[in-house]
Amino acid sequence: MSKRAVDLLLRAMEARSMSLQALALHQVSRSATDALIAAKLLVPSGHVPVVAAMDDYEDEPVEATWSAELKSYGYHDSTGRWVKVAHEDIAACKVDYGLALAKILVAFERAGPSRPTPLVTDLVWEVGTIKLAGAKAQVPIWFARRLGDPGVWAQLEALIGRKPPQEIRIILTSTPGERIPETTQKRNHIINVADVAGDPARLAISAQVLGARVFPEQVQRRFPIDHSDDYGIVWLRGETLTFKSPKQRRLLNVLFDAYETGSATCLTEAVLYEAGYKDGTNSFSKVFSGRDDWRSFIKYADGNCWIEP
DSSP states (O other): OOHHHHHHHHHHHTSSSSOEEHHHHHHHOHHHHHHHHHTTSEEEEEEOOEEEEEETTEEEEEEOEEETTTTEEEEEOTTSOEEEEOHHHHEEEEEOHHHHHHHHTTTSOEESOSSOEEEETTTEEEEEEEOOTTOSSOEEEEEEOOTTSHHHHHHHHHHHHHSOOSSOEEEEESSOGGGSOOOSOTTEEEEEGGGGBSSTTSSOBOHHHHHHHHOGGGSOOOSSEEEOTTSSEEEETTEEEEOOOHHHHHHHHHHHHHHHTTOOOEEHHHHHHHTTOOSSOOSHHHHTTTOOGGGGTEEEETTEEEEOO
16 A cells, blocks of 8 residues: 555545545545555445536536436436436445554554444544553553544543543544644543554554653653654653644654754755645744744754754
8 A cells, every 4th residue: 555545545534424435536546546445445335426517617516316217327407408427426435444443453462342333423433452562451442533623522522531541542543633632631642543653655553653652751762852753752851842743743854864864954945845845834933833842952044954952
């Protein structure tokens, strides 16, 4: 599988509906969609009978209906003419969460049901328990999606409030890290799947990376500055700084690579481009908008930038 296929799967998990038009996914990436279908991570799910009707030279979404007489899906245009819609144009698929979660947790010894148990219909599932280095007992695992939606987040907060873990709980999610709100219930560790992946081209999360994220105090660190494997945590002279944005972590990756190999400086423009900032973001103050703690270890001058703890 490719990184693009993994990214597409996580995006599909974040969609409002559980059923998605295969045609729409193909428009995002045909190769990634076909790879997910071949891996049975996307499975058939009936039809999503909405098409873009070309009527009066304007695209207009209309509902396609089934005609028993004509034995086809279609719609009537403004002249009353029946326009047939091919099955493949509205065929739908959905994520097989049982298989996806099994692949995500393949590196762990997991106990629990073979299929995830729904806790909030189509939004939150109980997956079982895993052994995790540093934990005193088996760690319960949940999976949740669409946590950037305030309504979904409120349901999850209420649920974990009613069901507190004995020690800790890990809630994996398809929601990007920067869109996950802060929870007041600190025994619950809510972590984006991609943030703890061992390889961005695989779904499987890394036991080592996950352990460092959940138990950062147990990681042996270099002084005066060190970072987690995914660059989501920077330790600076005993202070812990957390970075949720994937682009911020890619930027830190570039800067730390230069720092750790003894390179003095990097071109700021090149670093921003490599991290994915191609939309007019041309300064670190924009990259880290709303926070200033990065200034304690990232320096810049004359078009160059470097780490200086």
